[in-house]
Amino acid sequence: MTKYRCTICNYVYDEDNELKPFSDLPTEWVCPVCGSAKTEFIMLTKKSKLTTKDHTVSDVLIEQLAEWGVKYVFGIPGTSTLGIVDAIRKSNKIKFFQVRHEQVAAFMASAYGKLTGNVAACLGVSGPGATNLATGLYDANLDKSPVLAITGLVARQLMGPGSIQEIDQYSFFEPICVFNKILMAKNQTTILATLAVKHSLLDRGVSHLGVPRDVQKIPYETKILPLEGRITNLAFRSKDSLIIKAAHIINESKRPVIIAGFGAISQGINVLTLAEKISAPIITTFRAKGILDADEPLYVGSHGTIASTAAAELVRKADLLIVIGASYSDQTRIPEKKTIQIDINMNMIAKNYPVAVGLIGNSAIIVPRLTERVQNSHNSSYLNEIKQLKNSWLQLIAKEADSSSSPIRAQYIMKVLSEKIPDNAVISLDVGENAWWFGRNFQMKSTQKMIMSGYLASMGFGLPGALAASIAYPDRMSVCISGDGGFSMVMNDFLTAMKYALPIKVFVLNNQSLGMIMQEQKVEGYQNWQTNLYNFDFAKFAENSGGLGIKVLNPGELEEAIDKCFSTKTATIVDVNTDPKRF
Numbered sequence: 205m206t207k208y209r210c211t212i213c214n215y216v217y218d219e220d221n222e223l224k225p226f227s228d229l230p231t232e233w234v235c236p237v238c239g240s241a242k243t244e245f246i247m248l249t250k251k252s253k254l255t256t257k258d259h260t261v262s263d264v265l266i267e268q269l270a271e272w273g274v275k276y277v278f279g280i281p282g283t284s285t286l287g288i289v290d291a292i293r294k295s296n297k298i299k300f301f302q303v304r305h306e307q308v309a310a311f312m313a314s315a316y317g318k319l320t321g322n323v324a325a326c327l328g329v330s331g332p333g334a335t336n337l338a339t340g341l342y343d344a345n346l347d348k349s350p351v352l353a354i355t356g357l358v359a360r361q362l363m364g365p366g367s368i369q370e371i372d373q374y375s376f377f378e379p380i381c382v383f384n385k386i387l388m389a390k391n392q393t394t395i396l397a398t399l400a401v402k403h404s405l406l407d408r409g410v411s412h413l414g415v416p417r418d419v420q421k422i423p424y425e426t427k428i429l430p431l432e433g434r435i436t437n438l439a440f441r442s443k444d445s446l447i448i449k450a451a452h453i454i455n456e457s458k459r460p461v462i463i464a465g466f467g468a469i470s471q472g473i474n475v476l477t478l479a480e481k482i483s484a485p486i487i488t489t490f491r492a493k494g495i496l497d498a499d500e501p502l503y504v505g506s507h508g509t510i511a512s513t514a515a516a517e518l519v520r521k522a523d524l525l526i527v528i529g530a531s532y533s534d535q536t537r538i539p540e541k542k543t544i545q546i547d548i549n550m551n552m553i554a555k556n557y558p559v560a561v562g563l564i565g566n567s568a569i570i571v572p573r574l575t576e577r578v579q580n581s582h583n584s585s586y587l588n589e590i591k592q593l594k595n596s597w598l599q600l601i602a603k604e605a606d607s608s609s610s611p612i613r614a615q616y617i618m619k620v621l622s623e624k625i626p627d628n629a630v631i632s633l634d635v636g637e638n639a640w641w642f643g644r645n646f647q648m649k650s651t652q653k654m655i656m657s658g659y660l661a662s663m664g665f666g667l668p669g670a671l672a673a674s675i676a677y678p679d680r681m682s683v684c685i686s687g688d689g690g691f692s693m694v695m696n697d698f699l700t701a702m703k704y705a706l707p708i709k710v711f712v713l714n715n716q717s718l719g720m721i722m723q724e725q726k727v728e729g730y731q732n733w734q735t736n737l738y739n740f741d742f743a744k745f746a747e748n749s750g751g752l753g754i755k756v757l758n759p760g761e762l763e764e765a766i767d768k769c770f771s772t773k774t775a776t777i778v779d780v781n782t783d784p785k786r787f
Contacts, residue, residue, distance in 0.1 A: 261390050262291035262420045264428070265413075268397040269325065270297035271428050274352065276316065276675060277301070278309035279327025284356025284369065287420025288327065301675065301704060304696040306333050310340020310353070311657075311668030311694075312675075315632065317349035318655045319676050323404050323411075325352040330417075331369030334376060339662055341380045341410050346659035347466075347491075348408035348549075352400055353377065359418040360388065373414045382409035388416065390424040398429050405435065408549075438548065441565035441573060450544045450561040451577035457524035459586060460484040463507060463538060466491040466658070467529020467547060467567060472650050474571040475528065476502065481575055483583040484526070485590045487515045489536045490643045491658050492529075498622075498647035504594045508536040510643035513600065514593035524560075528567050532556045533659060546570050601645050611783040612759050614638070614713060618645040621711065624766050626681050627651045630673035634666030634686035637719035642685055653677075664693035667710065671697065674706040681770070684710040688739055689718045695745065701775040702750045708775050712742050715782040746777035756780045 265288065278301045281289040292300045303309045309326040316324040328337045334355045344351040355377075358367045377384050383403035385396050400411035441447075454460060462484050464475050472495040479486050485504045488495055496503045505512025507519055519525070525543045532538055532555045540557040546567050547553055553562035563570050605619035618641050625631065627649050633639050633656040648654060655673070657665035670684035684691075691712050701708050722735040743753030752772050754765045756779065769776045 258423050259425050260287060260291065260420065261387070261393050261415070261422045261424045262287040263294065264390075264393045264424050264426055265387075265397055265415070266291040266295050266298055267428050268394045269352070269401065270295060272323075272398060272401040272431050274298060274323055274325055274401065276313075277325040277327050277354070278303055278312045278672075279325075279354075280304075280306060280309070280329070280333065281327075282329030282333055282356065284330040284358060284417045285327055285333075285354075285415075285420075286356075287417070288354060288356065288415060291420075300327075301671075301700065303700050305694065306336035307339050307664070308668045308671075308694055308697045308700070310337040310351070311343060311662075311665055312340075312672040313351040313353075314340050314344035314347070314349045315655050315665070315669035315672035316676055317344060317351050318347060319630065319653060319673060321350070323350045323352050323401050324672070325354055327354050328356075329369065330355060330357045330373065330414075331371050334371065334373050334414075338376075338380065339660075339664075340668070341377075341412075343657050343660040343662055343665065344410050345380050347657070350404040350408060351410045352404055353381075353410060353412045355412065355414045356420070357386065357414045357416040360416045361418070363416070373412075377410075377412040377414075380410050381412045382407035383411040385412070386414040386416070387419055390419070390422045391426075393424065394426060394429050398434060402435055406438075439566055439569055441569040442563045444573075446561055446563055447570070447573050447577055450563060450574060451579075453524065453542070453544060453560055454482055454526070454574075455579045455581075457482075457542075458583070459518075459522050460524040460526060461518050461522040462486045462526045462528065463489070463519070463530055464492050464495050464528050465489045465530025465536075467531075468492060468571075469495055469529075471528070471567050471571055472496045474568070474575070476500065478526075478571055478575045478578070481580055482578055483581045483587055485514075485518050487519065489530050489533075491654075491656065493643065493646075494648040494650060494652050494654050497650050500650075501591065501594070504590060505597060506643055507538065508533075510640060511537075512594075512597045512644075514590075514597040517593055518590065528571065531659075546574075604645070607759050609783065610758055611715070611781050612756070612762060613783050614641040615645050616759060617711075617713065617762065617780060617782065618642060620762055620766060621683075621685070622647040624763070624770065625652070625683055626770070629653075629681040629683050630655070630670075630677055632656070632666050632669030632673055632682065632684045634684070634690035635661050635663045636687035636690050637715070637723070638685055638687040638690070638713045640720060641713075663687075663690040666690055667694045667697055667708075670708040670710065671700060671706055674701070674708050675704075682706070682708045684708060686710065686712055687719065688712055688714040688716065688737055688742070691742070692737075692739070695742075698746065698749055698751065698775065698777065706775060707773050709769050710746075710775075710777045712777060712779050713782040714739065714742065714779050742777050742779040746775070749775075751775040751777065754778045 306328045313324040313326040358370045404411040504514040507515045528546045543559040544561045545559045546563045604615040630653045666684045666686035670682045674682035718735040743755040746753030756765045
């Protein structure tokens with residue numbers, strides 16, 4: 205028996221309806237139930253029976269994404285995404301996490317990409333759901349994190365006149381994305397899904413697929429495209445002649461300095477091997493903190509606005525910079541000097557200044573090859589200078605960590621957290637004054653991971669990042685370090701941690717102000733205004749949510765509070781009363 209189904213309202217027609225074969229239906233014929241035109245009908249064959257187990261475009265889309273390694277979707281169900289949400293419900297390969305705001309969903313996907321290098325998806329309905337994703341997606345865009353955004357759209361026949369929740373989503377997402385398409389027909393499903401993931405991975409950015417509501421429901425059976433043989437290998441390097449030229453320049457230098465950026469975050473051992481062979485200090489950008497243990501003798505801290513005194517002095521006197529995977533942001537402040545630059549993105553080479561040698565490729569391949577070519581150099585006087593500068597820096601930050609001052613000094617908080625956060629923890633850092641103190645004073649270990657909103661520098665990233673970390677690494681402690689301003693922007697999603705039993709640990713540096721803005725007003729000669737915050741008890745909020753809340757008012761309470769926080773298996777907020785006038 206041949207059947208026909210309206211893809212808009214799902215009304216089914218069979219022989220009892222006395223319909224002619226589909227091809228013989230008049231063009232103007234419409235569904236008597238919802239008024240949809242002939243073009244909105246599909247023929248159901250014996251292979252595609254109308255049952256609750258029908259395979260739809262949404263099912264194929266989710267199966268295809270799972271085939272290419274997408275494991276998680278973060279979002280909020282809505283009218284224009286019902287088909288996709290139901291396909292996720294039926295899937296045993298992809299898990300859905302419901303959040304309280306789409307911005308958090310996009311931040312979580314961005315954080316997941318930064319942590320794992322894999323694609324997670326965020327989901328929003330047409331109109332406001334799509335626009336709410338924008339901040340988190342711009343974070344992924346600017347920090348080169350692979351993310352897939354999936355949005356619903358109004359049904360195809362409703363596009364144009366101005367339907368409820370209809371916006372021009374293609375144009376809206378175009379500036380954010382490396383791949384941006386609207387899925388308008390069923391036979392586009394697998395190819396657009398694979399291209400979306402492929403572009404996100406290879407171009408290191410955001411892909412967007414918009415799927416009209418009616419298209420999501422179309423029955424569809426097709427072959428799922430395998431990942432194998434469809435994505436290129438990124439293990440490439442520059443030609444040997446350029447590596448030899450770079451090695452020759454290094455051999456001639458007397459004061460080389462290595463600056464490692466986020467692009468080298470997984471290459472700590474290789475970078476250290478090179479540094480030891482050429483007697484060079486290692487300095488990181490903010491996002492690359494943790495590439496090596498802070499107590500590694502050749503590691504002297506970060507450069508830029510959070511620079512250690514040792515890093516600033518060594519870069520100032522350097523006769524050669526070896527810059528690996530750094531994006532030359534204005535906050536890092538890498539100066540114009542003779543430079544060898546290594547980056548996988550050719551557009552980053554000589555981004556701000558000319559370089560002596562630009563080596564394009566994966567640092568995992570290039571750094572070992574470069575190390576093989578350089579000569580052994582044991583510059584004892586330079587090594588001794590590095591040691592003395594680092595010791596002076598460590599003495600300075602130790603002096604700053606006054607354990608007797610009340611309200612509690614942020615430097616002391618970072619000292620205690622450095623000592624107590626587990627060696628394999630994942631730390632999600634919010635933007636604000638808390639980040640300034642973390643970058644400057646926190647002593648990371650190479651076994652820890654740290655993520656943040658880098659180029660976008662968006663407040664509110666910390667909590668979503670911690671949620672994503674807890675999902676990606678369930679066997680590792682997930683720690684959020686935030687200010688009261690940043691945390692209060694997204695605090696509703698502490699309930700998401702409770703719903704899914706994600707035992708995140710949130711430290712709120714509560715100075716009742718937008719502390720960094722207060723300082724910026726002071727530095728630029730403005731009157732302090734509108735930086736004070738009206739807060740409430742964040743610890744009681746945690747308790748009212750079903751988690752653990754701990755309030756810390758005095759320095760003597762801090763260590764015990766952290767120990768209690770880390771000993772529990774539930775989501776926890778430690779609300780620390782912090783000095784608002786620390787400068």
